[in-house]
Amino acid sequence: MKEPLSAATxxxxxxxxxxxxxxxxxxxxxxxTFGDLLYHLPFRYEDRTQFHTVDSLQASPVHxxxxxxxxxxxxxxxxxxxxLSAEFHDETGRVSLVWFRGVKWIKRNLSEGLACVxxxxxxxxxxxxxxxxxxxxxxxDADTMGGLHPVYSSTExxxxxxxxxxxxxxxxNRLLKKMQGQLGEDFLPExxxxxxxxxxxxxxxxxALLTVHSPASIDQEKRARDxxxxxxxxxxxxxLLRRRLSQTEELEGVVFEKVGALFGAFYETCLxxxxxxxxxxxxxxxxxxxxxxxxxxxxLQGDVGSGKTMVALMIALIAADNGFQTCLMAPTEILxxxxxxxxxxxxxxxxxxxELLTGSxxxxxxxxxxxxxxxxxxHILIGTHAVLEPKVVFQSLGLVIIDEQHRFGVAQRAKLWxxxxxxxxxxxxxxTPIPRTLSMTLYGDLDVxxxxxxxxxxxxxxxxxxxxxxxxxxxxxxxxxxxxGRQVYVVYPLIEESATLDHKDLxxxxxxLVRRFPLPKFCISVVHGRMKAEDKAWEMDRFVRGxxxxxxxxxxxxxxxxxxxxxxxxxxxxxxxxxxxxHQLRGRVGRGGEQSYCILxxxxxxSREARKRLDTMCRTNDGFEISEVDLxxxxxxxxxxxxxxGALDLQVADLVEDRSILEDARSLAREVxxxxxxxxxxxxxxxxxGLERLQKNRADFSGIS
Ligand code: ADP
Ligand code: MG
Numbered sequence: 001m002k003e004p005l006s007a008a009t010x011x012x013x014x015x016x017x018x019x020x021x022x023x024x025x026x027x028x029x030x031x032x033t034f035g036d037l038l039y040h041l042p043f044r045y046e047d048r049t050q051f052h053t054v055d056s057l058q059a060s061p062v063h064x065x066x067x068x069x070x071x072x073x074x075x076x077x078x079x080x081x082x083x084l085s086a087e088f089h090d091e092t093g094r095v096s097l098v099w100f101r102g103v104k105w106i107k108r109n110l111s112e113g114l115a116c117v118x119x120x121x122x123x124x125x126x127x128x129x130x131x132x133x134x135x136x137x138x139x140x141d142a143d144t145m146g147g148l149h150p151v152y153s154s155t156e157x158x159x160x161x162x163x164x165x166x167x168x169x170x171x172x173n174r175l176l177k178k179m180q181g182q183l184g185e186d187f188l189p190e191x192x193x194x195x196x197x198x199x200x201x202x203x204x205x206x207x208a209l210l211t212v213h214s215p216a217s218i219d220q221e222k223r224a225r226d227x228x229x230x231x232x233x234x235x236x237x238x239x240l241l242r243r244r245l246s247q248t249e250e251l252e253g254v255v256f257e258k259v260g261a262l263f264g265a266f267y268e269t270c271l272x273x274x275x276x277x278x279x280x281x282x283x284x285x286x287x288x289x290x291x292x293x294x295x296x297x298x299x300l301q302g303d304v305g306s307g308k309t310m311v312a313l314m315i316a317l318i319a320a321d322n323g324f325q326t327c328l329m330a331p332t333e334i335l336x337x338x339x340x341x342x343x344x345x346x347x348x349x350x351x352x353x354x355e356l357l358t359g360s361x362x363x364x365x366x367x368x369x370x371x372x373x374x375x376x377x378x379h380i381l382i383g384t385h386a387v388l389e390p391k392v393v394f395q396s397l398g399l400v401i402i403d404e405q406h407r408f409g410v411a412q413r414a415k416l417w418x419x420x421x422x423x424x425x426x427x428x429x430x431x432t433p434i435p436r437t438l439s440m441t442l443y444g445d446l447d448v449x450x451x452x453x454x455x456x457x458x459x460x461x462x463x464x465x466x467x468x469x470x471x472x473x474x475x476x477x478x479x480x481x482x483x484x485g486r487q488v489y490v491v492y493p494l495i496e497e498s499a500t501l502d503h504k505d506l507x508x509x510x511x512x513l514v515r516r517f518p519l520p521k522f523c524i525s526v527v528h529g530r531m532k533a534e535d536k537a538w539e540m541d542r543f544v545r546g547x548x549x550x551x552x553x554x555x556x557x558x559x560x561x562x563x564x565x566x567x568x569x570x571x572x573x574x575x576x577x578x579x580x581x582x583h584q585l586r587g588r589v590g591r592g593g594e595q596s597y598c599i600l601x602x603x604x605x606x607s608r609e610a611r612k613r614l615d616t617m618c619r620t621n622d623g624f625e626i627s628e629v630d631l632x633x634x635x636x637x638x639x640x641x642x643x644x645x646g647a648l649d650l651q652v653a654d655l656v657e658d659r660s661i662l663e664d665a666r667s668l669a670r671e672v673x674x675x676x677x678x679x680x681x682x683x684x685x686x687x688x689x690g691l692e693r694l695q696k697n698r699a700d701f702s703g704i705s
Contacts, residue, residue, distance in 0.1 A: 005179050007035030007188060014175055021161050028155045034179070037172055038188075038209050039651060041228070042150030045221065048119065049147035055092035059124040066090060067139070070114040075103060086110060088118060088131075095122070096130045105162040109136065117142040119149075119166075135166040141173070148215050172213045180210070191690045192231060193683050196668060202227045226661060229653035233662050235694050236650075237669035238679075238687065244447075245677060253295035254398045254422050259287070260321030262350060263314065270349060278302075278453035279311055285449050286315050286427065290399075296425040299439070302451030303623040304431045304587025305458065311451070312401045312429060313343055319425075320352060320379045324398025327416065327424075328382045331404045333358045333533050334540055338561060339403070340382045341544075347380075357383035357392070360533045366391075388415045396420070402428045431587065432580050433623035435631045437655045437662055461590040463598040463618045465574070474599055475516050478568060482522065482549045486567040486594065491585055493576045494529060494554035502554075503530065509572060510552045517550060527553040555581060564592030574600035575610035579630040582617050609633055631656055 011033055012022035025031040031040055052064040068090030075084050084099040084107055097118065099106050120134030152168040163171070179187035188206045190197070197204070203211070208224040215221035275283070282300065289296040302308045316326035328343075330336040340356040347354060355369055355378045372378045376395030381387060397420040416424070439448060466474055478488050490513065492506040510526050517524060525539040525548040543551045544563055551566070555577075569589045571577060577585070582600070590596035600614055616629045635656065653661065672684070679688040 005034065005182055005187075007033060007038070009034045011037055014171060014178075016171065016174065021158075021163060024158055024161055025163065028158050029153075034175055035188075037168075037175060038213075040152060040168065040172070041212050041225070041652060042152050042169070044151050045215070045218075046149040046151060047147060048142075048149045053092040054088075054090050054095050057095060057122045057129055059122055059129060061121060063119055063121055065117060065119045066095075067117050067142075068115070070110060070116060071112055073107065073110050073112055075107065084110075096128070097134050098130055098132050100132070102160055102162055106136075115139050135164075137166070137170075141170070148217070148221065150213060150215075169213065176210055176213060180206075189686070191686055192234070193672075193687050195683060196234070196672070196687075199668065200230065200664070202230060205231070225652065229658050229661050230665055232650060232652050233658070233665035234669055235690055237662075237666045238673065238691050239694055241666075241669055241673055242677075242691065245673065251295040252422050253290070253293060253425055254322075254324060254420075255293050256287075256290040256318050256322045256324070256398070256425075258321060259318055262321045262352065263317040265350060266314070266317055266347070270346060272346075273455065275310070276307065276451070276453045276455055278451040279307055282311050282449045282451055283314055285447075286311075287318065289447070290315070290318070290425050295423050296427070296447070298425075298427050298447045298449060300427055300429045300449050300451070301433060301439075302429070302431065303433060303454070304584065305591050306431075306451040306454055308403075308429045308431070308451060309339065309342065312403075312427060313346060315427065316380050316399060316401070319399040322398070323376075324396050324424075325373070325376065325378065325394050326380045326399040326401065327387055327394070327397060327419075328380065328401040329387055329403065329416070330382070330384060333360065333384050334527075334536060334561065335403065336382055336384045337537055337540075338544075342562065343380065343382065352379045353377060354380045354382065357381060357386050358533070359384060359386055360537075361386065392419070394419055397424045400424045400426050402426070404430055404432070431584065431623070433627040435624070435627045437659045438631065457593050458590060459593070459595050460621050461586055461596045461598050463586065463600065463621075465600045465602055465614050465618060467602060467604055471601075474570065474601070477597075477599075478550070478570070479517070481568050481597075482517075485565070487543065487546065487548075487563060487565050488550045488568040488570065489566055489585075489588055490550060490552045490570045490572065492552070492554055492572045495576070499529075503528065505572070506552065506554060513550060513552060522550070523548040524550045524552060527551065529554060555585070561588055562591060563588070565594075566591070567594050567596040569596075569598045570601060571598070572601050573603070574614060575602040575606035577613075579613045579616060579626055579633070582613065583623055583626050586617070586621075 010022065011017055011025055011031060012019050014034065014037070017025070022032075025037075029036075029040060031037050046063070048065050050065065051067050054066060054068070057064065066088065068088055071087040071089055071094070073084070073086045075082065077083055082100075082103055084103045086097045087094050088097050097120075115138075117137045117139060118131065118134040119137070120131040122129050122131055150165075150169050152165045152172075154164045154168055158164065158168075161167075176187075186204055186206045188209065190205050192202065192205070196202070202208075203224055205227075208227040211220055211224035212228065215224065286296070286298060289298065300308055300311065312328065316328070319326050328339060330339055336356065336358050340354065344354050353372070355372070357366070357369060361369070369378070370391060370393065373381060374393045374395055381392075381394075386392075400416050416426075481488060490509065492502065492509060494502045494506070506526075506528055510524070513524055523542075525543045527536050527539050531539075539548075539551075540561075542548045543566075546565060566589050569586055571582065571585055574582065586598040589598065598617070600617060602610070602614055606614065612629070612633065616626060620626060655662065672687070673679075676684050679685075679691065
């Protein structure tokens with residue numbers, strides 16, 4: 001009995017493929033089944049409406065298309081020098097076609113008298129024109145292509161097996177025809193529900209796939225591809241929104257019942273400024289979440305200097321008011337230390353114990369600390385990833401705050417969870433604005449709060465580009481700022497691959513600054529990766545206390561460091577930094593009431609992309625706008641780092657280009673779930689099944705915590 005064809009049929013069983021090609025397809029492209037091949041979509045199309053004639057040919061790197069007949073086919077040479085040649089005739093003349101690879105396979109499809117269309121580059125070989133490795137198509141196939149010719153990604157290995165772009169296209173078309181012939185018009189079961197199809201006037205899945213593999217026009221192709229994109233994004237959003245529903249419904253969370261005495265006392269007597277409207281709103285949002293008995297998993301986005309720490313601190317006070325401990329995790333020791341100092345200072349008049357745990361905490365200190373933690377005597381623990389160690393045991397951990405989350409992996413976050421019987425509420429803070437498209441995809445299962453307002457009185461930072469030629473005037477500027485009591489950062493790039501050279505640059509730069517700004521009038525701190533943590537901390541402290549005027553550093557100061565008196569950020573070799581890094585660095589100044597400056601020192605001829613980054617920095621201070629440009633330049637995977645890019649592995653859609661489809665898919669997914677949260681209705685059965693499949697395939701992609 002013959003198996004019925006389906007998307008799950010192994011690709012081996014497609015005529016012309018067989019076991020050997022099937023193995024190569026799986027290894028090279030991950031194509032294992034009929035369905036996989038159908039979803040291996042062309043990545044562009046060539047317009048082949050134009051035909052050339054043989055008498056008009058000349059050597060050129062541009063592909064041309066000819067229509068004619070094959071005459072005389074012959075194979076010469078053996079082994080490596082084996083080659084296949086054929087004479088190709090049209091009404092105007094003849095040209096020879098040659099192949100050096102895949103001879104056997106091509107010869108099988110080549111016969112004298114064959115009428116065909118060839119497509120390739122014409123070159124001059126010893127005074128005679130020829131076409132090497134042209135693509136060959138029957139006149140019939142060429143007609144059905146309607147002029148738009150799909151181009152598929154392939155590999156050298158597949159090419160040797162006859163599965164270069166054209167071979168893949170022919171296989172896909174054979175398969176489509178075959179399935180259509182045996183299973184009818186709708187040869188693939190529709191995965192979207194009727195309601196979804198109707199409300200967005202989408203073509204059926206079968207029709208869409210047929211079209212993208214052999215479109216009649218650009219418009220038709222776009223409509224078909226948009227349907228496939230919509231489908232992909234719709235299911236992804238269903239998955240994320242469903243997960244969020246089930247998390248908030250099913251996962252038990254500790255209850256912060258009341259806002260009590262500690263919060264009240266802090267608000268009344270310790271808070272040195274009025275909270276911004278955005279800070280108040282976010283505190284209310286979190287407050288509402290943490291009292292429900294459901295688990296909170298919330299991302300707090302706010303541009304540099306927007307006051308996220310204060311929000312975190314006030315939530316920690318609510319936790320303490322309800323008898324729960326808080327753990328605040330920072331990505332670097334410097335930052336952890338700074339949070340510790342800042343928060344201890346804010347809380348100095350309250351009966352709360354705040355402790356610090358980092359890699360430099362001694363064994364003796366740890367013993368004392370661990371005991372106090374386990375007894376619940378420590379209310380707020382601040383630290384680096386050292387807090388993840390199994391020995392760190394809390395009495396009642398109720399809140400985990402993660403600063404600058406993109407530096408923590410999923411597995412590390414999971415370790416924190418294990419430290420309490422009921423999962424502690426999680427607040428992830430990031431100053432790296434994430435474009436909306438990305439946060440909807442990556443954090444679709446996360447609640448997001450945004451602080452979109454800076455504390456009053458901040459002046460926007462002035463940013464300018466300079467080259468080495470202007471160094472003298474840059475130094476003069478630095479001197480005037482120091483003379484009116486301000487402090488200055490000078491930051492050097494440090495990239496692992498060029499660490500030694502980069503280190504030398506920094507030390508050279510440091511020395512020339514020391515010469516230009518000599519003691520005793522000037523004092524310079526230096527912080528770099530080859531220093532011991534305690535030395536770094538000492539240098540940093542001197543700068544924070546205002547004892548040094550200039551801080552020379554690598555990007556260790558990138559995140560979080562807060563010295564409001566610093567007003568100048570000089571970034572050396574700025575063309576080597578990414579946009580979000582530059583934005584972070586700039587965020588180190590402009591934190592007090594004074595006008596601040598960011599000076600981007602760049603080489604004379606930065607690359608086109610580097611230029612765009614530098615120009616963007618000079619044009620705007622808006623982190624969200626910058627993040628959109630960053631996404632455009634780098635693409636989503638790169639932007640978020642490999643850790644999270646699993647979630648961004650989209651087959652058809654593109655988060656940069658398809659933003660509006662994503663928004664639409666998300667709103668429809670939300671609508672569908674609001675009417676039928678469990679997707680139980682008969683109409684939604686297909687959606688539920690599609691979702692289950694996706695869940696299985698994406699088991700490794702486990703959200704944020
Ligand atoms: P970030 O969001 O970058 O972490 P911080 O929490 O470090 O920002 O806050 C930046 C600075 O602004 C700190 O010195 C902080 O004390 C101050 N700050 C926070 N909120 C306010 C406010 N509402 N009014 C004035 N200053 C504030
Ligand atoms: Mg911060």
